[in-house]
Amino acid sequence: MLYDLKDVRLEWSRFSFLSGNYHNVQKMSVTEMFSYIQGFLSADQDVREDIRKVVQNLEQTAREILTVLQSVHQPSGFKEIPSKCARARELFCTVRTHLAELKTKFPAEQYYRFHEHWRFVLQRLVFLAAFVVYLESEALVTREEAAQILGIEVVREKGFHLDVEDFLAGVLIMASELARLAVNSVTAGDYSRPLRISNFINELDSGFRLLNLKNDPLRKRYDGLKYDVKKIEEVVYDLSIRGLAKEPESGGDK
């Protein structure tokens, strides 16, 4: 017997289902009905309140990580990239505990019901994870890797997971951060980095071209990618007409 019982509230439905005939379901007066619904709504609000508290902590930690990583834009920061990444990875431990706490606040199969509450912060966290991975290895973080850094699942069926749209949004935030990094690395005298970033971003751009995006927030964000690409190309152009860039071969894409 295969029940598609996916909701906590289903219990009573099954009860009325087993009781045989819907006419036998206990009749409720209008007032009773509304107070029943009201009970449901206030329970819902309590859950949201709990979630909001945890999400606030998550946002706090995300800001801390961002502050650590922002220092790579400083001229002095370029030498410290490995240590900054290590520090960021330490902070991701806190993220994992927060997310583990968040999981306990609502039934796992109602992820999308409360999705809006953590969507923003999760995208930020994906961005931060992707940025760390890029700074370490100059490669695009995979979805599995990102989920692992955050201590969550990839597949929906397994519990609290990383939605593909959130992952992609996070990657797009990273693209604009990299455009900034290209500019600042020139200022700091690192002329080869923009070329590597350019290769990377171009690959990312052709990846996004493969997607058939609907007219949704993700699409809006994607529309910004071309400006990032343009900006990086300008940096590369400036470097090459001045002979500051080495040949792309030496830049090498990973």
Add this chain to the structure above:
Amino acid sequence: MNKREGEGWSRRNAEAAQEREAHANSSSPVIAAFKVFQQELDTRHDKYERLVKISRDITIESKRSIFLLHRVTNVPDAEGVLNEAESKLDGVRQKIGQIAEELRGEDIYQFHRAFTPGIQEYVEAITFLHYIRHRSLISLEEINARLVFMKTDNADPKGSVEAPPSSAHVLTFQVTPADYLLGVADLTGELMRLCIGSVGNGDIDTPFQLSQFLRQIHDGFSYIGNTGPYEVSKKLHTLRQSLGKVEDACYTLRVRGSEIPKHMLADVFCTRTTHMDTEEGMV
């Protein structure tokens, strides 16, 4: 010189782009990853579109049942109309069964936005039918209890209330409390129309029953207040207007009813409502 260099650059750039393209189309891990994303997003969007389509059909059919039910007041064979509406709603329920089928193993709330308009319309229709039959508000549980579908191997959805045979899947669809609430809010508009319509037919009792019922619903919504979803508070305003119209109608009936013969009352009332409607239009 400057120009030549520029040309040289642009050509090199184009070559690089081509190279990149060729490179990208080969086995780059990034491209491979994005191909997976493409597939996942396309599947999701397709499902969403299918649900929107079903929801549209549900909306249309429910609206038709509501129109049909409004005919109840000026047709001698009320029972026939009710049965016809009931069978129309059976069709709607089958469509909801399709939604349930689409949502099997999915998170309902992921696609909730796709089908919520249809479900609200269905709630409106079924509550309206139930009110005309039983003069009471159908409960959320009663609605949900009728949205249980048996899926046998020949994929024939039917709303069944028997004990499930072990070979078939049981699919259920849950109307969320928020959808129920919004559907009930829409119902009040229909009740107002029913009230005005029934006076036109010289029915004196129905308006009073309706005003009492509407008042109960209004009290219920006031009790929920702003704990509910945002749309509820928007609909509360319309609800107040409907209630006001019905209460005015009852007032007129009471005041004028004692002095005008019954057969003329309808005329008085009709002129009054048209007057109110034009006022409404100006606002």
